[in-house]
Amino acid sequence: MRVVVALGGNALDGKTRQGVYAAQVRNALAASRQILEIVKAGHQVVLTHGNGPQVGNLALQQELSAADVPPQPLHVLDSMTQGQIGYLLQREIGNALKECSIARPVVSVVTQVLVDAKDGAFGDPTKPIGPFYDQGTAKRLAKERGYVIRRVKPRGARAFRRVVPSPEPIGIVEAGAISTLVRSGAIVVASGGGGVPVVPDRRGRLRGVDAVVDKDLAAEKLAEAVDADALLILTDVEKVKLSYGKPGERGIDRMTATEARRHAGEGHFPAGSMGPKVLACVRFVERGGALGVIASFRKGAEALEGGSGTRITADPTPREKGRKEPG
Amino acid sequence: MRVVVALGGNALDGKTRQGVYAAQVRNALAASRQILEIVKAGHQVVLTHGNGPQVGNLALQQELSAADVPPQPLHVLDSMTQGQIGYLLQREIGNALKECSIARPVVSVVTQVLVDAKDGAFGDPTKPIGPFYDQGTAKRLAKERGYVIRRVKPRGARAFRRVVPSPEPIGIVEAGAISTLVRSGAIVVASGGGGVPVVPDRRGRLRGVDAVVDKDLAAEKLAEAVDADALLILTDVEKVKLSYGKPGERGIDRMTATEARRHAGEGHFPAGSMGPKVLACVRFVERGGALGVIASFRKGAEALEGGSGTRITADPTPREKGRKEPG
Numbered sequence: 001m002r003v004v005v006a007l008g009g010n011a012l013d014g015k016t017r018q019g020v021y022a023a024q025v026r027n028a029l030a031a032s033r034q035i036l037e038i039v040k041a042g043h044q045v046v047l048t049h050g051n052g053p054q055v056g057n058l059a060l061q062q063e064l065s066a067a068d069v070p071p072q073p074l075h076v077l078d079s080m081t082q083g084q085i086g087y088l089l090q091r092e093i094g095n096a097l098k099e100c101s102i103a104r105p106v107v108s109v110v111t112q113v114l115v116d117a118k119d120g121a122f123g124d125p126t127k128p129i130g131p132f133y134d135q136g137t138a139k140r141l142a143k144e145r146g147y148v149i150r151r152v153k154p155r156g157a158r159a160f161r162r163v164v165p166s167p168e169p170i171g172i173v174e175a176g177a178i179s180t181l182v183r184s185g186a187i188v189v190a191s192g193g194g195g196v197p198v199v200p201d202r203r204g205r206l207r208g209v210d211a212v213v214d215k216d217l218a219a220e221k222l223a224e225a226v227d228a229d230a231l232l233i234l235t236d237v238e239k240v241k242l243s244y245g246k247p248g249e250r251g252i253d254r255m256t257a258t259e260a261r262r263h264a265g266e267g268h269f270p271a272g273s274m275g276p277k278v279l280a281c282v283r284f285v286e287r288g289g290a291l292g293v294i295a296s297f298r299k300g301a302e303a304l305e306g307g308s309g310t311r312i313t314a315d316p317t318p319r320e321k322g323r324k325e326p327g
Numbered sequence: 328m329r330v331v332v333a334l335g336g337n338a339l340d341g342k343t344r345q346g347v348y349a350a351q352v353r354n355a356l357a358a359s360r361q362i363l364e365i366v367k368a369g370h371q372v373v374l375t376h377g378n379g380p381q382v383g384n385l386a387l388q389q390e391l392s393a394a395d396v397p398p399q400p401l402h403v404l405d406s407m408t409q410g411q412i413g414y415l416l417q418r419e420i421g422n423a424l425k426e427c428s429i430a431r432p433v434v435s436v437v438t439q440v441l442v443d444a445k446d447g448a449f450g451d452p453t454k455p456i457g458p459f460y461d462q463g464t465a466k467r468l469a470k471e472r473g474y475v476i477r478r479v480k481p482r483g484a485r486a487f488r489r490v491v492p493s494p495e496p497i498g499i500v501e502a503g504a505i506s507t508l509v510r511s512g513a514i515v516v517a518s519g520g521g522g523v524p525v526v527p528d529r530r531g532r533l534r535g536v537d538a539v540v541d542k543d544l545a546a547e548k549l550a551e552a553v554d555a556d557a558l559l560i561l562t563d564v565e566k567v568k569l570s571y572g573k574p575g576e577r578g579i580d581r582m583t584a585t586e587a588r589r590h591a592g593e594g595h596f597p598a599g600s601m602g603p604k605v606l607a608c609v610r611f612v613e614r615g616g617a618l619g620v621i622a623s624f625r626k627g628a629e630a631l632e633g634g635s636g637t638r639i640t641a642d643p644t645p646r647e648k649g650r651k652e653p654g
Contacts, residue, residue: 019396019397019399020397021397021399021400021403057396057397060392060395060396061388061389061391061392061396062388064388064391064392064395064396065387065388065391065392068387068391069346069384069387069388069391070346070347070348070384072346072348072411073348075414076348076411076414076415079410079411079413079414079415080407080408080410080411081407081410082410082414082437083406083407083408083409083410083411083413083437084399084403084406084407084410086406086410086437087402087403087406087409087437087439087523087535088403088406090437090439090501091439091525091533091534091535094500094533095532095533098530098531098532099530099532105501105503105504105507106504107436107437107501107504107505108436108437109434109435109436109437110409110410110413110414110417110434110435110436110437110516112414112417112418173421174417174432174434176432176513177432177434177508177511177513178434180432180507180508180511180513181504181507181508184504184507186503186504186507189437196414198418203425203426204425205422205425205426206418206421206422207418208414208418
């Protein structure tokens with residue numbers, strides 16, 4: 001199968017979220033072992049990743065050194081984390097393949113993701129990014145840089161944070177080049193951090209916008225773009241849960257798109273965590289993809305074979321009912 | 328012709344070297360116009376770029392915020408500038424092509440460059456990078472982080488700077504993927520900042536090293552890797568000069584590899600500026616490339632046709648003498 005694998009940014013920055021290089025290498029190494037297993041199982045891999053901790057650190061550095069170095073806009077910081085994380089992933093995946101004498105190019109592609117300037121999210125920024133500020137700094141930054149600042153904690157000195165829009169991804173600008181590489185047999189890292197968000201003007205010219213595209217929804221667009229068979233979203237839990245953290249909590253082994261949408265409607269999947277992962281898988285199978293899987297980042301290969309995680313498939317047509325699912 | 332175009336980092340950061348986003352966009356826009364001209368002349372383009380001002384800014388930010396955010400090693404900063412500059416170039420080149428209704432994918436590839444751990448440069452770091460320090464800070468950083476620090480100015484409070492090795496590039500790790508993209512018709516941005524320097528261990532596993540590979544020598548390796556016909560190095564002067572800045576200064580229209588090596592031996596090309604550009608072109612034609620050109624970054628397309636810049640070609644074999652040069 002051709003599989004788009006989505007890896008959380010936290011998985012790449014360790015539980016301590018310290019951003020220390022040695023810890024990032026250890027995590028890239030752990031990710032590379034997972035990718036190796038998936039490759040050894042015979043699958044083609046396109047890898048995407050979050051960048052939350054990394055772009056947060058970069059945003060904090062911009063503020064702390066703003067008197068001496070001009071701060072870069074958020075979309076540029078996104079592109080920088082694509083270079084940073086892409087480098088570590090391609091190096092460590094390449095190393096892991098070499099140890100098993102598997103000759104396969106591994107390459108990261110700087111990726112822009114199209115969003116719509118008229119997306120409602122631009123009028124209602126909700127995604128907190130970067131450092132926490134006290135009220136005075138928050139007011140100054142709002143005035144000087146046009147940041148939208150919200151109180152994110154009920155009390156405390158540093159209770160304010162910048163919020164940015166989280167618009168829907170419409171398409172992957174570099175889809176053609178990524179597909180070319182995938183077809184050539186390369187393992188491609190793309191659309192890191194949800195992609196660098198860009199909007200077209202009337203003539204189609206792109207410009208960057210300060211927004212954060214959800215990494216899992218962008219992964220779904222990537223999976224469509226490369227004509228993937230499966231979308232595998234790796235996270236820090238084994239399965240999607242119903243009644244998560246409540247009495248009666250239970251893991252889901254498999255569900256159809258309609259079942260998933262029903263559970264989502266009943267509020268089982270929180271917006272900031274499992275919600276977009278389930279939505280990404282549902283969209284993928286509704287748009288023709290064979291299989292969406294949400295699984296632990298320690299059990300990616302196993303989950304693709306059905307031995308772990310939660311599998312999401314399209315609703316069976318009457319004729320297909322009772323047939324075995326793909327994968 | 329298939330042309331590798333090398334663009335200086337200063338050309339991308341403006342004359343003020345301020346690192347302000349708007350200025351970087353203007354410069355990427357100017358670069359995109361040049362690339363457009365070369366594409367319209369019918370050539371295939373692989374673009375590489377320096378990162379001096381950008382990586383200097385990033386290194387300074389690491390120091391200024393080190394108390395709050397863990398500093399990343401230099402090779403990681405290199406990968407970040409590849410994302411940053413690659414994004415701006417691919418976006419603006421894409422925009423320029425769109426205005427002319429030219430459908431061509433434009434894509435940046437995160438690129439590692441192999442260097443030899445036994446390269447003599449590792450015993451003799453010479454390339455200054457990042458901020459200027461006072462003596463106390465210099466001593467502390469040397470102790471805490473193992474930096475090699477040198478006095479770079481005879482006097483003044485901030486007279487010290489970190490120096491890193493500048494080893495020879497041996498090969499482009501992502502050569503295969505880059506070639507695949509080029510053959511597919513894409514315009515590829517690769518090997519930015521001279522590439523992220525990596526060394527193999529005994530088992531061939533790569534690790535990053537804090538070094539700076541000369542961008543023009545890495546461009547030459549890239550040109551070999553993609554089987555380019557021409558290596559075009561764009562800079563801020565019109566031609567290579569003999570006796571530069573001295574009485575009798577004169578521009579060179581064309582020279583053979585042997586003539587170039589002789590002029591270099593006579594000290595006409597300073598090590599920090601024109602020296603590596605001439606050496607890159609000489610190596611390229613000695614290793615089978617048809618044409619090396621050094622020209623103003625405003626006249627790239629013109630220079631490829633012979634109307635500007637300095638052309639470097641292989642020494643003619645006896646049989647070839649008197650023939651027209653390629654291009």
